[in-house]
Amino acid sequence: MRIATTTLQRPLSRRLMPLAYALIAMIGLILALTWGTLQVQITLAGFLNGESLWSKAQKQSVIDLEAYATGGHAADLASFKQHYAVLESDRWARDAVASGNFDRGKVAQAFGRGSVIPGAIPGMIFILQHFPSAPHISAALQAWYSTDDSIAELGDIAGELQDARAGGRLSDAEIGRQRGRIHALSQYIEPRTNVFSLEIAHGAAWVGRILFGSVLGVACIAMLMWLSMARRILAGVRGTEERYRLLFDSAADAIVMIDETSGRIVDANRTASVWTGREVQGLIGDRFVHLFMQSLSRQEAGRAATNTLLGANGGTRPVETQTSLVNWGDQPVRQAIIRDISERLAMEQERRVAAEALASIAEGVIIADADRRVISTNAAHVELTGFTIHALQGKRLDETRRLPDGRPLPQSIWNDVAAGHNWLGEVQSGRSDGTSYPEQLSISAIRNAGNQVVYYVAVFTDIHEAKTNQRRLEHLARHDPLTGLVNRAEFERYCTEALAVAERERLAVAVLFIDLDAFKIVNDSYSHAIGDRLLIKVGERIRRQLSEGDVAGRIGGDEFTVLIPRLILREDARAIVSRLLAALSEPLLVDDYEIVLSASIGVSGYPLDGDNAATLIANADAAMYAAKTEERNAFRFYTPMMHADTRQRMQLATELRQALARNEFQLVFQPSVELRTGRIVAVEALLRWQHPERGEVFPAEFIPVAEGLGLIRRIDEWVMQATCAQIQAWDLAGVPPIRVAVNISARWFGHPAFVEEVSRTLQSRQLPAQRLLLEITESAMLQLGDDTERTMRTLHTLGIAVAIDDFGTGYSSMAYLKLPAVAYLKIDRSFITGLPGDTNDAAITAAMLAMSRSLGLIPIAEGIETEAQHDFLVRAGCIEGQGYLYSYPLRPEEVQHLLCPSQPQAAPRLKLVPPNRG
Structure with a gap:
């Protein structure tokens, strides 16, 4: 402090000394630089003077x-x-300086003989000695x-001439x-002289610019240094x-x-x-009380008081003011310190909002001290x-x-929280009434500046409903949503x-695999909603037949599975399988419908059939x-041959797709004859598959696939x-021309x-509709439902006739x-085989023929193989018939020869059993 006081009290003249x-030093530096520049210019002038004399001597020596x-x-x-002596003197002086070992006096004399300005000779020697590579100097010296050799050759020429x-x-x-x-x-x-x-x-020009710039730069730097020094000194005066x-x-x-x-x-x-x-000058002279919204009459000196400071554009600012009385020279003044408390009020507001939010959130919150004792x-x-x-x-x-x-909650939880981690987990929490509930608990810690735990914060949620929903979802993930039975994975x-x-x-x-027989007919005949309720009742019936420890499942559609553990032998499952077949064959009441079903069950067992x-x-x-194929409403125990059949069906399915692409199908035609005359009136197109390896495959084998x-x-x-x-x-x-019958599937x-495709095919071949007869089974027509009548009417309009095939073997509906x-x-x-000896077959066949006559339908008997069958059908009034008695299925060319005997035949393969009846 004493040093500072002394500095402030020094005379101004000493402080400006x-x-x-610095000004004197700066002027001296500028003068020194100017003198140096003058010397360099003198040297360059000497160079220019010497260059002029040397160039003149070269030119004059050539002229002379x-x-x-x-x-x-x-x-x-x-x-x-x-003149030649002047050139030689300059050259010798130049080479002597370039050698680095020379007599400065002799070199000066040599340059002097060339009439160089004496004052410039030392500078020339200095430049040639130290700056031969300087810009322009190196090019001039080069x-x-x-020209040294050329000038020497001039001397030789002069000697030769002399x-x-x-x-x-x-x-x-x-x-x-x-002269040349x-x-x-x-x-x-x-x-080169030029x-x-x-x-x-x-x-000379380049050096002049360099020197001027140097002098100017040094002068500017010196001036800036002087101005900086002046500014610092003046700043110290006003410090x-x-x-x-x-x-x-x-x-x-x-303030x-x-x-x-x-x-x-x-x-x-x-x-x-x-x-x-407001500007400071605008504040000076105004009354202090005009700065605030509230009165200052109650404010005491030395004590803080809150108020509202009036700001620009009508704004306000919450402030805290504190005043104290001080002496400003001889004048007593009051110093007022005004502190902005906006942030403090905002923080207080945030704390209030946080407290209200904490009180209103749905999660429970506990704040405990470092000993985990509840404080809030x-x-x-x-x-x-x-x-x-x-x-x-x-x-x-x-x-x-x-x-x-x-x-109890282990100590490791609190150790982890104290180490800086948050703990989250499920606990069982008690209520004041003694009950308990599952709780999701999160525990964290609040630390002080020394990283010591001062508070524990626990946030918890009642997860009873969430756990219930989770269990429900887990149940749905493992069980069939319709029947409540376990799904395939479970x-x-x-x-x-x-x-x-x-x-x-x-x-x-x-393991039992249960598949309902004809369940698709239930869905098609009633509705899918009825089908779903039927499946629920089937699941209930299956469950009722099981013992404790048995498991029932639904793995899709109308397919159910049953697990029977802890058996002595696989065959011990026979009793429960029989009970299941009996239970599932009993009528089921669904809404107002009584539905009768059956089931096919397959049984496999460990360890015999798989592990x-x-x-x-x-x-x-x-x-x-196998059970469904062979009998239905039955069960079968697994044998390896069944799997072989399955693999064969899969192989057949693959080959069947390829057969269409490779055109492996072919048609044969079985004649249909008029029974009274034996005249062939129609043929039925029958499909055959000519397999490249297995030979001819009949429809009964591949059509179901x-x-x-x-x-x-x-x-x-x-x-x-x-x-x-x-x-x-x-x-x-x-x-x-004869009628050709084609079998049509229900699909x-x-x-x-x-109808459109059939009509287009006939038109493309230019065939009349009467040449084609469509055959469809009555069971297939039953599956079609209401669309059958519309299709039949359209076909009738086009003139295409339809035959009901396999009549009497399915679910007959006379309405069709x-x-x-x-x-x-x-x-x-099946009705023709027992004729004429089987009275039932004879009665049924006669009834069907009588019904067809009443309805105006033409009856056709299938599978006629004996003369007795033929005679019975003729007497009973059957119009047409087909079977091995008349002909086996024939190839197209055999049919052609049969109908046109006069045409030559490629090979005599036609066989009639018995021979042609005329």
């Missing part, structure tokens, strides 16, 4: 030598030698060096030759006042100095100006647990909580567990398929196209585009016989 010294060669005057020779004239041997030819040499040397020397002169001039003003204006709070007597403002800092939106809770805590803060006062927050297994899990027990205890396990769940289910499925794969429509379309193409081929061959018959397009009734071979 460094400025004077050429004049001597022409006229032979001694004066010309003497003048040449004088041009100078390049010797030749002295001996009288100088001829005109020699003079011309020497002189002229050539002059042409070589002159441009380069030397130009580079020396450029060098005390500026420091005070700086502290005054940089204060974060507004106002008020005259104690008048109450008017005598000074204010920048913060006060910013907050009020929110309203949700009371609502969830029933404990008020007074009931928990002094208790630890973990006293009413346990792990789900009943153990059934396999039960199987795996049962197999593990069976392996350990050397027991057997049985894992997937294998046992697959093998039981294969056994079920095609129906299951959805290929039957494509096959039907192919048959229709091939049949119409064959009819057209027979017509072109002159075969008498294609019920397709919306069926009245449809317009139905013109033929085919009696199934």
Whole structure:
């Protein structure tokens, strides 16, 4: 402080003395630089002077030598030698300096002989010695060096001319030759002399610019240094006042100095100006009380008071003011410090909002001290647990909580939280009424500056409903939503567990695969809603037949599975399978409908049929398929042959897809004869599959597979196209026109585009509709429902007749016989086989023939193989018939030969059993 006081009290002249010294030093530096610049310019002037004399000497020596060669005057020779000596003297001085080891006096004398300015010779020597590579100097010296040999050759020419004239041997030819040499040397020397002169001039200009810039730069730097020094000194003079003003204006709070007597403002800092939106000069002279919204009458000196500061544009600012009385020189003033408390009020507001939010959130919150004793809770805590803060006062927050297994919360939880982690987990929490509930609990810690735990914060939620929903979702994930039985994945899990027990205890396990027979007919005949309710009742019946430990599942559609663990042998499942068949065959009442079903069941067992769940289910499925194929409403135990049949069906399905692409199908035609006359009136197109390896495959083997794969429509379309193409081929061959029957599947018959495709095929082949007869079974018509009548009417309009095939073997509906397009009734071979001996077959056949006559339908008997059958049908009034008695199915060319005997036959393969009846 003493040093500072002394500095402030020094005389102004002493404080400004460094400025004077600095100014003198700066002037001296500028003068020194100017003198140095003058010396350099003198040196360059010497260079230029020497260059001019050297260039003049070169040119004059050439002129004198050429004049001597022409006229032979001694004066010309003497003048040449004088100028040549100047050139040699300059060259010697230059080379001596370049060698680095020279006599400065001799070099100066040599340059002096060239009439160089004496004052410039030291500078020239300095430049040649130290700066031969400087810009322009190096180029000038290079041009100078390049003329040395040429100048020496001029000296040689002068000697040769002098010797030749002295001996009288100088001829005109020699003079011309020497003049040519002189002229050539002059042409070589002159441009290099010009380069030397130009580079020396450029060098002088470049050095001049460098020197000027250097002097200017040094002068500017010196001036800036002097100005900086002056600014620092003047700043030091004003330092005390500026420091005070700086502290005054940089204060974060507004400071106002008020005259104690008048109450008017005598000074204010920048913060006060910013907050009020008024310049400092505008504040000075105004009354202090005008700055606030509230009165200051109750404010006491030395004590803080809150108020509202009026700001710019009508704004306000909450502030806290504190005043104190001080002396400002001889004048008593009151210093008022105004502090902005907006942030503090905002933080208080945030704390209030946080407290209200904490009290209103749905999750329960507990705040405990470092000993885990409860000090605060929110309203949700009371609502969830029933404990008020007074009931928990002094208790630890973990006293009413346990792990789900009943153990207390372990110390490791608190250690983890104290280490900086958050703990989240499920606990069992108690209520004030003694009940408990599952709770999702999160515990975290609040630490002080020393990283010590001062509070624990626990946030919890009642998860009873969430756990209930989770269990429900888990149940749905493992069970069939319709029947409540386990789904496939859960059934396999039960199987795996049962197999593990069976392996350990050397027991057997049985897996049942149940498939309802004709369930699709129920869906199609009633509705899918009825079908779903039927499946629910089937699931209930299956469950009722099972014992404790047995598991029932639904794995899709109308397919159910049953697991029977802890058996001694696989065959021990026979009793429960029989009970299931009996229970499932009993009528089921669904809404107002009584539905009678049956089921096919396949059984596989561990360890005989497989050692894992997937294998046992697959093998039981294969056994079920065998039961459904062979009998229905029956069960079968799995045998390896069943799986072989399944693999064969899969192989057949693959090959069937390829057969369409490879055109492996072909048609044969079985004649239909008029029974009274034996005349062939029609043929029936029959499909055959010519397999490349297995030979001919009959429809009974591959048609069911095609129906299951959805290929039957494509096959039907192919048959229709091939049949119409064959009819057209027979017509072109002159075969008498006959009716051709084509079997149609229910899937294609019920397709919306069926009639249009048939009509288009007939038109494309230019065939009349009467040439085609469509055959469809009565069971297939039953599946079509209401669309059958519409299709039949359309076919009748087009003139296409329909025959009801396999009549009497399915679910007969007499209503279909009245449809317009139905013109033929085919009696199934099962009724013809027993004729005439079987009275039942005879009665049924006679009834069907009588019914067909009454309805105006033409009856066709199938499967006629004996003369007795033929005679009975003729007597009973049957119109047409087909069977092996008349002909086996024939190839197209055999049919053609049969109808046109006069045409030659390629090979005699036609066989009639018995021979043709005429």
